[in-house]
Structure formats: structure tokens, C-alpha cells
Amino acid sequence: MDDWQWRAWVGRPGGGKVGAAFLVTPTRLLTCAHTVRGMDEARVGFPGLLEDLPARVVPCGGWRREGDFGDVAVLELKEAVPYSRARLAGPEDVYAGATSGRVFGACGFPRRPDENERYAKVTTSPHQRMRREWWELKTLPGYWLEEGYSGSAVYDEATGDVIGMxxxxxxxxxDRGDLGWMIPLSRVRLYWEELDDHLPLGWLTAPARRELRELLDGVRFTDPLGRDLDEVTGRPRVEDLRSAWDSVRHVAEGWPEERLARYLGALARHLPDVPRSRLAAWSGRHLPVAVAREPARPEPASLIVRLERVTFDNAFDVTVHTWIDGAEGPSQKTERVPEKQVRPAVEAGVARSLPAVVGRDWMIEFAVPETWLGRPFEEWYVDRRNRIPMRRYPVVVRDVERLRPYSIRRDQARHRWRLLHERGRSDPQPVDCGAPRKGSAFQDWLEANDDYSVLVYGSRPMRSWLTAALNNGVPVMLWTRTACDVPAHGDCRGVMRELAAAVGGEHPGDLPRVALALRKKALTIPKDRPHCGRDLTLLWDDPSRLPDPPLGMEV
Structure with missing residues (x-):
């Protein structure tokens, strides 16, 4: 280890040693924030090599007072030094070394007439930790800790590997003690993210990781990003994450590379245009799995309410399915009820299914007969006792016929849905009330344009238009349920343009959330003013979200 050249002392600008530090790069050392409290500049020395160098103090952990987390600071030298840097242990090696009963060393600079360094031998273990931030240190007989050891590296004397501070x-x-604490490198890296550039990590290459970390520098970890993360990993987080970079390494160090590719694809949606493009370019160079296909977007969970009309009887079979992580989850038993009892049966089934989706990013899908597509399902209750309407969540409708095996409508929908996702954006086709009234003309228009995948109507569509669109497999349609009664169709076109502008360019997977936002906005608009979110119906029919038909159901 070249005589352990990386060990250094830290002092005040006016003189006097106050603690220790260790060299991580040719110009940067790590120490404790409390050691340099109140200082903008400190002095640094490498015993027997080079003494009394000026260093800028860079607090980076948010530490303010004793007991705070993040007792970490960086000391930045004005010029590089030619000494060997500390060899840092990887996260797995830190745990392995500390649990094997090894003895570690620490080098401090306590107050002594000779002003020389002193050494202590200690043991530690990740099982002896406090508040998930510190590990307990115990000195061996004949050794102790005292003032002047703060900021010292805790290192394996046999290998020189540093495991903490x-x-x-x-x-x-x-003023001596045989009991102390260290902050392991796995926690130091939370507060100084650049440390990851110097750790022997097992994912990607060091240059690729550095580039990705710099690309995400300053990006916060938000609640929407947290929902994406939980969807990709399939489990809730145990601890809060401090930044987008913290969440990336959380995935990279716990799941296969394919999950990292998926998560970066989801993260990109939360970035402005320029960093989003940079992240896409980075993924293309370093994660080929991420560009072999469009990065998978985390699927929202769903309650899928399936209503099938019973032949020769004014009744419905009601089934509430759940859809979780791209597959069918637990479902409620099918219940046959009279038409007047459909709403109470649905609300009760939804209430029983809530434990499967609450806590996730979820929505409600009504797969219903064609004549029911315009019902105000968002006004039904997700919690009848407390009168909480379903509109608090994304609500969409689907054509129940497309859920049936061997349905031609479903086969047609697959084609247009694939084209829609390949484009990655919604290019809505407006349909105002002045469009050709005959269903055959509308049918021919759709058949001739098999790339039309999103239709926006000026008002409630005619039955013949709706049938033609379903027969041609159109997967997305939006309309307000307000009837148009103006001869010039000016108002309906205004609402139609507003609705088309709201969804134009949006990724098809985001449309349920867009509709939710429009419905909320409409609640703030005076009732006598038209708004595209009022009485809004969104038909959003992803043919891949296909729960198995209930046992015994006619097909």
C-alpha cells in the first residue's frame, strides 16, 4: 500500500489538528462534517510527506448538529498530490469482511505534544448498527479512541481496504473510550454520490457508471418515480431514497440488468427533453437490452370490472378481476344479478378487491357491452360508505366482446394497438358532428385508414359510428357525454379541439392519467361553461390486459 500514503490529518486554517481524513482522488479527501464545522477552508497534511496544504471544505451530507445523519464532508485540494489513494472495499466486501471477525485499524491525530499520529485496532459488524446509519466500533485491549480520530478511515490492516469512517x-x-461508531462506505455514498465512481461495483463499467451518474446529477427522487420503481422491482422500498441516482443503483445492485433497462426507460419519462435524449443515447451504448425494444413502461395495476349480458334474461354476470404486474391477480367469484343491481354488485366487488391494488399505481377498467360504453362509471363509488367516487382514480371503458376468445374485434384491435405503441404517441383523429352520418361511410373511412388508432369525438358518438370503430379495432376513443344541439357545431368543435390538444402527443399508456387530470380540471370550471373533461368517457382497450374468462361463461 506504498506506506499508506492516503492517510491525512485535518486542521484549522489558523493551526492545530482537529481530526483525520483519507485520500480518495488526487485532489479530494473524505472526512467528517463535524470535524470541519464552521470552516470554508481547512488545512491538510500527509504525515512525513507533505504538510499544511490548503483545502476547500465541501459539506455534502446535510449534517448540522450532533446526532444528525450525513456526517460527511469532502476536502478539495487546489492541486493534485502524487500519493496512492485509499483502496475502497465494494459494498459486498464491506459486509463480508466485517462479519468474518477481522481486526481493523484506524489512524487518528489526538492532541499530543509531539503532534504525531496514533493508531487503534477495532472490530465492527453490520449487525451492531445504530439507526441504520452507524456501525459500532470496539477497540481491542490496550487501544482506545479519542478526539482526533473523527474522519479516520477504518481499514483492513492486511489488505488496506477501507470499509468506513x-x-x-x-x-x-x-477523554478516552473503547466504544465508538463508524459510518460504512455504503452510507457515505448516499451523501457523496461521486464515491460510486471509485468503488469496485459489479454492474456496468466504471466509465459507464460515471457518465450515468453525471447525467442524473441533481435529479430528485419523486413520488411518481417511486411508483415506477416499485412496479419495476415488484416490491415496496424499505428505506427512502435520496435521489434518482440512489434509486438507479438500488435497482442495479439488486436485480438483473433487464430490470435496470426497464427502470431507466421509466425514469426517462420524468426528465426534460435534453437529458431524456442523453439518457436514451447512453442506454443505446451501454445497455443493448434497453434498445432491443422500446423500454417497457411499468404497467399500472387494475381492477377490471367485466359485465356480460345474460341471454334471454334481463340480467348480467358481474366479475371483478385484478391485473397486477402484467398478469391476472386474484378475482372475485362471478355473480349473476338483475340489471338494476349491477351497480351495487360492482361497487361491492370492487371494495372486496381493493387490498390487491391499494398502495400501487392503479386504475379501474369497465369491460362492458357496446350499449353501456357511455355510462358514467366514474361517478360510481369506490367506497360507498364514505361516498368516495371512482373518479379519484383513472377510469376507462373497454369493449367486453374483445375479452372473448377468438374475437375478431380483439384481433383487429391488436393491429392498431401495436401501431399506436410503435409510434409512442397519440395522434388523435377528430370526428365532429358534421362528419358523414351513415355508418357505412364511417366504416369505409376507418377501414381505408388502418393506422387511425385514437378518435376524438365532438360529443357522444352515434351508435353506428361506435359500432364501426369497434369492428375496425380502434383501441382508443374519447368523447364527452354531453349531446350536441347546435346547428353550426361550433361548440362541439371547440370541445373536440380542446380534447384533441390535451391528448395529442401523449404516450398511449399515459392516456388514463390524462383523462383523470381533465376530469379534475372540469370540477373547477363553472357548470355553464363547456369543458372537455366534463362527462368524459375514455375507451382505452389494451388487448394485452386479458384476464381469463370466468368458468362456465358463454363464449
């Missing part, structure tokens, strides 16, 4: 000690008689 001394932060404090429980001092007793003579």
Missing part, C-alpha cells in the same frame, strides 16, 4: 466515540476517563 470513524465519526464519534463514547469518551470516558481521560
Amino acid at each position: 470513524v465519526t464519534n466515540a463514547e469518551l470516558r476517563d481521560g
